[in-house]
Amino acid sequence: MTKKLNIAYVGFGKSTNRYHIPFVKTRENIVIKRVVNRTLGKRPEQALLEAEGTLFSTDINDIINDDSIDLAVIVTPAFAHYDFAKQLLLGGKNVLCDKPLVETLAQAKELVEIARSKDLFFMPFQNRRFDSDFLTVQSVIEKGYLGELIDITVNMDHFRPNDAQPGKNFDGAWYGHGVHMVDQMVSLFGQPQQVQYDIRSTRDKDSVDDYFSVNLLYPNLRATVAATEVAALPHPKWVVYGTRGTFIKQDVDQQENDLKLGMMPGSTGFGQDSPADFGNLTYYNQNGDRIVKTIPTVAGDYARVYDAAYASIINGADKLVSDEQMLTVIEILENGFKK
CATH class of the missing domain: 3.30.360.10 (Dihydrodipicolinate Reductase; domain 2)
Known part of the structure; x- marks a missing residue:
């Protein structure tokens, strides 16, 4: 029997519902267990997921305290990526984060070191x-x-x-x-x-x-x-x-x-x-x-980004985006605005 990858989303806006969930739905080995969003409504997309058993809430600690969650996926406005990623990694969760990952190389290095120290998966969503x-x-x-x-x-x-x-x-x-x-x-x-x-x-x-x-x-x-x-x-x-x-x-x-x-x-x-x-x-x-x-x-x-995350978390495969590649990209981006 194929092991399931239980995931949780942080953020439930257009990007989550356009670039993530429709693709996850094509994979039988991935289950959307939770969604955390700042505000909750009764949009059709939420009702559909709730009918399938997905739990919705407004507190990120609901993800951190849920031992069944294998991967937290951050799909929020970019300014919030660093804080959410740090909180989740410190809470012991594997993290896949939408682009751009963070603004500075220092932030990226800090998150990579936290992930390494806790033996966690951490990668940007480079779809x-x-x-x-x-x-x-x-x-x-x-x-x-x-x-x-x-x-x-x-x-x-x-x-x-x-x-x-x-x-x-x-x-x-x-x-x-x-x-x-x-x-x-x-x-x-x-x-x-x-x-x-x-x-x-x-x-x-x-x-x-x-x-x-x-x-x-x-x-x-x-x-x-x-x-x-x-x-x-x-x-x-x-x-x-x-x-x-x-x-x-x-x-x-x-x-x-x-x-x-x-x-x-x-x-x-x-x-x-x-x-x-x-x-x-x-x-x-x-x-x-x-x-x-x-x-x-x-x-x-x-x-296929999710396939790669599954292979790394469940089967121990190398990450699709290596730490070195991740850091190189952020360094190049940040240097574009240095005088």
């Missing part, structure tokens, strides 16, 4: 390691079509010219979007030797940053992560150059778009690209022949 576009790029690189990589760029573009928001550095695009893209690059290539930053507020100079173009420099590779909120015509999502070829993927992973339409993970066609959205590969083979082909998109699945 975009399972974006279909990223998995496709990863596959193309691993298969060697491109030769030695020279330059790789990932963009996250939107057109929201009137949506500038006040706030602090932690509330802007660099921490909000950059955390995903930096983690993707770190997962592929490790810690960069140098980082060059261009982070700006373009819609309103008094608002949080909404544009960045940041170069992560490796010995023979430039990895660029970039985003803007004023792209009437977006860049390709990925452009990858190597000594033997080039790969371009125009479009983003479709899981989020399908969720917004009301499609659920596990339903027919969920998260899938149409052939028109496949990436384009041009490369030269060993005979010097120029080959042009489309690359079918590798299927994405954000639930």
Whole structure:
């Protein structure tokens, strides 16, 4: 009989109900035992979970004092991540925390040390390691079509010219979007030797940053992560150059778009690209022949973060996101605002 992973959520907003619970529902080995939220109502999502036996309350100590909980998942506004993670870890709970994990390297190191001292699982929810576009790029690189990589760029573009928001550095695009893209690059290539930053507020100079173009420099590779909120015509999502070829993927992973339409993970066609959205590969083979082909998109699945957590907590597997990768990402993010 497969052992169940009993989880509890801290936070019950849009992110919990869009990016977490629908994917957990596709896994029979995970049970949502508790939800703690600052306020409780009678939303349909709550009623559905309560009917399945999930307990709702407003006190995080209900999670800490529940010995049946194997994993606490923090999905609150980012400013609360550090305090909740520390409280849960000190209370002896394994923790999976939404992004961005924390604001500073010092905070991240403190939490990592607490987790290590108590032999607890602690990891950020880097679901975009399972974006279909990223998995496709990863596959193309691993298969060697491109030769030695020279330059790789990932963009996250939107057109929201009137949506500038006040706030602090932690509330802007660099921490909000950059955390995903930096983690993707770190997962592929490790810690960069140098980082060059261009982070700006373009819609309103008094608002949080909404544009960045940041170069992560490796010995023979430039990895660029970039985003803007004023792209009437977006860049390709990925452009990858190597000594033997080039790969371009125009479009983003479709899981989020399908969720917004009301499609659920596990339903027919969920998260899938149409052939028109496949990436384009041009490369030269060993005979010097120029080959042009489309690359079918590798299927994405954000639930694989939970699969990885299950494997680590229940079976003792290495974490999907290592402590070193976690700390590297936070250090890169924090340094973007240091003078």
